[in-house]
Amino acid sequence: MDAITVIIPTYNEEAYIAQAIQSVDFASQVIVVDSNSTDNTVQIAKQMGCEVYLRAFDNFSNQKNHALQFAKGDWILFVDADERIPYALQQEIFEAIKSNKHAGYKLNFPHYYMNRFLYHHSDNVTRLVKRNNCKFEGLVHEKLIIDGTIGQLKNPVLHFTYKGLLHYISKKDSYAWFQAEQMLKKGKKATYFHLAFKPFYRFFSSYILRRGFMDGIPGLTVASVNAYGVFSRYVKLMLLQKGIR
DSSP: OOOEEEEEEESSOTTTHHHHHHTTTTOSEEEEEESOOSSSHHHHHHHTTOEEEEOOOSOHHHHHHHHHTTOOSSEEEEOOTTEEOOHHHHHHHHHHHHHTOOSEEEEEEEEEETTEEEEEEEEEEEEEEESTTOEEEOSSSOEEEOSSOEEEOOSOOEEOOOSSHHHHHHHHHHHHHHHHHHHHHTTOOOOHHHHHHHHHHHHHIIIIITOGGGGHHHHHHHHHHHHHHHHHHHHHHHHHHTTOO
16 A cells, blocks of 8 residues: 555644544654644654654645655645544545545544534545645645545544634634735725624524534534634734734
8 A cells, every 4th residue: 555644733732642643653654743832742743753843833834835845655644633533534545545546535524512523513624635746825724736636535534623612712813813814915805794794604604504503502602603703804804904913
């Protein structure tokens, strides 16, 4: 079977990184690209046999593109520190690589919140790709660019998304600044219409269209915080338009 390189970007992930590395012990190479953590993330990764590269964070795409230059495997699997690759997904990855039908594969990520997986709040993201000619673009929700077709794997990644409500909101606020800056560079402007309609539609899409209501109270909470994240993005864009940060 073709060799697999796993790339894990980190920053202060000492509570999560060991289990992430253990879940990808099938890989021939594990690379950790760390944004100068101040905890024990780097030490743990080195002790577990990973190749560790330090790089000051500027954006998500550049971090992963930096790690790609050290990858030796025929295939690259991108994993975050709060994610786990269960056995069933490992076997599906092996089968996909062996079949060689596609140049990349999307993995399914049901969100984990309030001690349960929210299967109606899930994302399909390209994370398994052939090494040749792949790169990331975008500052926040980075997009993986590859040559060739993309397949879809069925077994989900265990994604321990949020460490609590405050962490969830803080993460949305942090992303909102990056997104607002990206929108400003593209010449987009925020209006009061955006502040009113966009958050409402995000809630409606998350809670109704994607059937988030079937995930109970956690589903309602996630839909509400997602709507807040959109609101925060346009507020920050307004601030940037006025030269305020």
